Amino acid sequence: MVVSPSNLLDQVLDYANRANPYPIYAKMRKHPVQVQTDGRYIVSSYELVDAILHDPQMSVDMRKSNEPGVRIEQEEPGFVFQDPPKHDWLRHQVMSKFTPELISGLQPRLEEIVKELLDAQRPNQRMDIVDDLAYPLPVTAICELLGVPRADEPKFHIWSSMIIKGTNLGKDPVAVQEAMQGRDHLNHYMGELIDKLQRQPAPGLLSALIHDTTYEKRMNKAELVTTAVLLLIAGHETTVNLITNSMLTLLRNLASFELLRHKPEILSNLIEEVLRYEPPVQFTIRTPLTDVTLGKVKIPKGAIVMVMNAAANRDSARFQDPDRFDPLRPNIAHFGFGGGIHYCVGAPLARLEAYIALSALARRMQNPRLLQDPPPYRESPALRGPRHLLVSYDHIA
Incomplete structure (x- = not known):
């Protein structure tokens, strides 16, 4: 068994290494x-x-682990953090x-949002890709899709940020406590919204789930709350990073x-x-739900296994010249959206939003230049992306 030299995972978690x-x-x-x-364990x-992403013996439910420090919540988590059959x-x-x-029906509305956001930047010659485009686009889209009031964004943005900050694997007890508080606030907010939609149906995915009569068994309130919180956070946080990392x-x-x-x-x-x-x-x-062997290393039941998707994405055994960005690269079977039965639910929407945003930027932004490289990064080591991305340009067409 190889012991990680200098605790390589801790180096990844260290903010000093976030930029690279x-x-x-x-x-x-x-x-x-x-x-x-x-x-x-690091894989x-x-x-x-x-192999791990397709192995039913490798659980996503951290309540089954031997390390309580990684448990952000003790109540039932969102479904992407649960195993079959639930x-x-x-x-x-x-x-x-x-x-x-x-999702395809959202395209005209997404194009309208992007046009409005870029039109607002036409008098300027610099913008923050995050604050001026990459954040407002997906957050507006997910609010409209779910039926969450867009005016409430300042509140749930704070709570979402608190939750994500606590994804540092239990290494920062203060951040973990803040994450639990943020989740409590967001759960309470969603609970009140669900009660309102229960009394008065409205457009949106959340109301549709509440009033679904297709199946005999229906989601209870706790399941609706955790699902709504999951979709709200996942529906915009990762897309912000995708658009910003792309630019x-x-x-x-x-x-x-x-x-x-x-x-x-x-x-x-x-x-x-x-x-x-x-x-x-x-x-x-x-x-692991049982003792498993990976690469001749025995990993005990309940251990924490860090699945390093970004490392695998640059494995030379799979990709030729993996540290080179090649927009024409063929056969890009990546782990950017995970894999197996827990493959990202929102991947099609994230792809569409990134496609519309990047298409508009390439077409309309003339002679763009980075103003800071590397830019400041968000705190989360798992959901990695710039906190701001300042760009100057000659004009926006």
Whole structure:
């Protein structure tokens, strides 16, 4: 068994390395399964990450682990943090409403939002990609989709930020406590909104779930609350990172930006390459339901296993020249949205929002330049992306 030199996971969690964790991931891949001195395991190769994401014996439910410190909540978590059969049933309830037809039907509205946001920047010659576009687009979209009042965004933005800050794997007890408080606030808010929608149905996915009579068994209030909180947070936080990471990568690779301007048909593939090269979710957590062996290393039941998606995405055993951004790269089978039965529910919406935002930026923003590189990053090591991305430009068409 290899003990992680200098606790490589702690180095990833250290904010000092947030701007560029990839050299640390490269060190991890030299020994694809390592154990830290605190007993947590790191898995970083493409082959083994893929195996874990498809292994039913690797649980996403941290209530089944031996380490209470990673438990942000003791009550029932959202369905993406549950195992079958509960995960499958709740996911089916959501997906029966969150259909491809619904998502494709959002395109005109998403294009309208992006146009309004960029039009507002026309008098200026600089903007913050995060505050002026990458955040307001998905948060407006998810509010309208769920039926959550957009005017309440300042409140739930604070609570969401508190929750995400607490994803530092229990290493910061203050952040964990704040995360629990943020979840309590957001659960209470969603509970009140659900009560209101129960009395008075309204447009939106949340009301549709509340009043669904398709199935004999219906979601109870606790399940509705955790699902609503999950969809609200996941529906905008990761997309902010995807859009911002994409623009940062393009401005660091101006030849790719120019290629996109002249060949917009490459955009779909380009987004997949960003999801590989700079994924918005860097790692996830699993715990074995029984003793398992990975790469000849025995991992005991209940241990914490860090599944390093971003490290696997740059594994040279799977990708040629993996540290090079290539918008024309073929066969990009990445872990940017996870894998297996817990593959990201909102992936189609995130792709569509990124496509519309990046298409408009490439078409309308003339001669963009980064004003700060590296930019300041958000605190979360798992949901990694710039907190701000300041860009100057000649004009917006």
